[in-house]
Amino acid sequence: MTPTRGTSDPDALLVRNAARRVGLSITLGVTVLVVAVLIAALAVVFTQIPPGDLFSPGTHETVVDIGGLDLIVWGVVIGLAAVLLAGTLSVFVTRRAVAPLVDALRRQRRFVADASHELRTPLAIVDARIQVLARELPTGHPQQELVAELRNDSRALNAVVSDLLDSIDISPDGPVTPLRVGPAVQSAVAAMRALARDRDVTISTVAVSADLAVAVPETSLHRCLVSLLDNAVKHSPPGRSVGVTAFMQRGAVLISVADQGHGIQGISPDRIFDRFARSANAVDGGGSARTGFGIGLSLVQDTVHRYGGAAFVTTTSAEGTTITLRFPRAALT
Incomplete structure (x- = not known):
């Protein structure tokens, strides 16, 4: 009309x-x-x-x-x-x-x-x-x-x-209370263990220092870690393991998730954080899987940048891929 x-x-x-x-x-x-x-x-x-x-x-x-x-x-x-x-x-x-x-x-x-x-x-x-x-x-x-x-x-x-x-997910208006990294890592690993078990993949962690903290809301950090673990589990063949480490380096907190898959294939490692970009070598089909939309890692990068951090591929080869999150270290009150 x-x-x-x-x-x-x-x-x-x-x-x-x-x-x-x-x-x-x-x-x-x-x-x-x-x-x-x-x-x-x-x-x-x-x-x-x-x-x-x-x-x-x-x-x-x-x-x-x-x-x-x-x-x-x-x-x-x-x-x-x-x-x-x-x-x-x-x-x-x-x-x-x-x-x-x-x-x-x-x-x-x-x-x-x-x-x-x-x-x-x-x-x-x-x-x-x-x-x-x-x-x-x-x-x-x-x-x-x-x-x-x-x-x-x-x-x-x-x-x-x-x-x-x-x-x-938007940044809170006020200051963010520092969050201990260790409990956040354990919570994300516990949430993903059932899925990993179904795929015959184990998730291992290294002890995290108790004073390691970041100024990131708990839900946001949990979502980032779960997304990285989900990605690592999908790209891990049965019988392999996924490792999670967190440590401090030059005043920054680094959290790394490493799988034992076949490395990033079919796409440049620099582009895996682009929205709708997908690798084609996931165990469940990767780029052609009906459950994969190439959004998860993009949202991880958006969230990390929102709190002054960065997400990047540390290493990728036929022995596996390691993705790292870097945040400014926060002092516990």
Whole structure:
């Protein structure tokens, strides 16, 4: 249906209003800058000619005598003042310009979070019912393969919703309480041991110093470690192991997850943190697996960067791959 005259798209109206506000801000900023330069120029004139002489009746000609050095000094002062004022105004105008974008991003994150939370429960129920149906089917039933495909689809959809929830993780407004790395590592390993056991993969850890801490929320660090462990387990053949170590190096905390797979293949190691980038050598199919969407490691990198850290591939070869998270060390209170 074509909109009638007088009606407007709410989004277009919002953009127009924002453009008007930004235009008005720029106009006011330029006006203030011009007025400031004029005031500075008049101040130079008044230092040479008393205002009484300048505006006295009957005065037809006034000569301003300014030395070359004075002219250079005043020119530099006015120029620096204009640059400083222009920089201040540009910061103010830029903040006004991006304010609608910030509000739109906030609304988008809130919508994604609400939608994902609302979808999780019904999807979990659907997945549970499919599992019950799969167990009730006798061996050799003609619909057994179809039910298995439905289960895969259900798991894939659950993975997408989980990734959506992870992607809207935002930094807290206040300071983050330092978190001990040791318990966080043990919690992530405990969460992944069942999956590793199903794949005949063991997860081993090295004792972590009790004073090792990072300024990262517990849920964010847990999600990063679980994602790395999940990736390592998927790329580990049966009978192999995944190792987790955490230590301090040059004032930073390093947490490494190493697998004994066949190394990163089919993609450059520098690109594994790109969104939707996938390796093709995972035990479950990797790049072609229906449960792999190439989002997990990208979200890990986003989260780590959010708290001043970095995620990178330490080593990769036919003997395995090691991925490391580096965070600034935090002092325990």
